[in-house]
Amino acid sequence: MATFVSSASTSLDGFVALPDDTPGPLFDWYDAGDVAVQNAGDLPDFHLTPASAAHWHAWRASLGCLVVGRRLFDLTDGWRGEHPLGVPFVVLTHSPPAAWAHAGSSGVEFATDLDDALGRAAAVAGDAVVGVAAGQVATQVLAAGALDAVRVDLVPVFLGRGRRYFTADGPPLRLGDPSSVVVATGVTHLSFPVRSLSRPGG
Template identity: 65%
Template sequence: MGIVTAAASMSLDGFIAHDDDTPGHLFDWYSAGDVEVPNAGDLPPFRLTRASADHWTAWRSSLGAVVVGRRLFDLTDGWRGVHPLGVPVVVLTHSPPTDWAWAGPSTVFVTDGIGAAVAKGEALAGDAVVGLAAGTVAGQALTARLLDRVDVDLVPVLLGSGRRFFADAVVDPELLSDPTVCVPSARVTHLSFPVRR
């Protein structure tokens, strides 16, 4: 079984989106270079720096499934059934949609809590990594000690307010170890922090 990580582009003051859920300048690094990196589905390719492209493609190729919350699923319309990372999606929700136009085997809805959602992601991913989108889902997983790693694409902007990486999770302040990955690039620094078990 692979590891479980939470990952997000984050501002220096800890936000992953504005209050209205828009990313603002948090995704500027997706177009900061000249290396074209394709995405699955209908998301246009990224244009990354060489450092970001190498980091991103290695990270993406390690993934076997992603776990997201209902809010992100609704904001993206479930990526119209094809996640940009090209892996199955587990959606944690109280109430699965009954009339979603893009329903198919690559999207699974789980209503039994964060533990069941992560377990489903692990079953789908096999030996590959399970990635959790940030926010409430990441906060619940961190609080429940389900994460092995936290991956941050740290962007040099200050949002002042918005959606926090781990929502309102209250955890041990020494839960994260020193970074094992630090890749500086244009408009972003890629970091990975192991979670102490």
């Protein structure tokens, strides 16, 4: 059975991007070391510290599929059909693109509602992890009671404004004690289990 885990580089005040959708200093840790980490697709290599590289490889190896939103899909042009993590992805959108240059790409699906997106991703992932993009998608999956864990690549900066990891106010939610803590140059990698899941139909 797939598990659903959100993950994002995040400022101390909870932002995952600046107002113009650029990461600013939040991605500096991707070039903070000497360990070359190759991406799928046509993005250049990362250069991570040994601690961040081990963390990244473990995350990548755990993944079976991703769920992303339309904003991220449009900003990246759908990674031209091949996500840097090298896994299939499902795009949650009310309006799938009628024409997209890479529409024939294998491993890319579109879903118009959350249950369909999660179901498709889970079917692809099998017993692996479904990575959930930050922002509206992570917020919806959390509100639906389907999020198993929250991962934070915590960068020691305050952005003051921008795009938040979770976009809507909701009831207080206590996460469990961190299941993983990795301290690295320019970032601390954290993973928290979500308590008291109430899955749809469960």
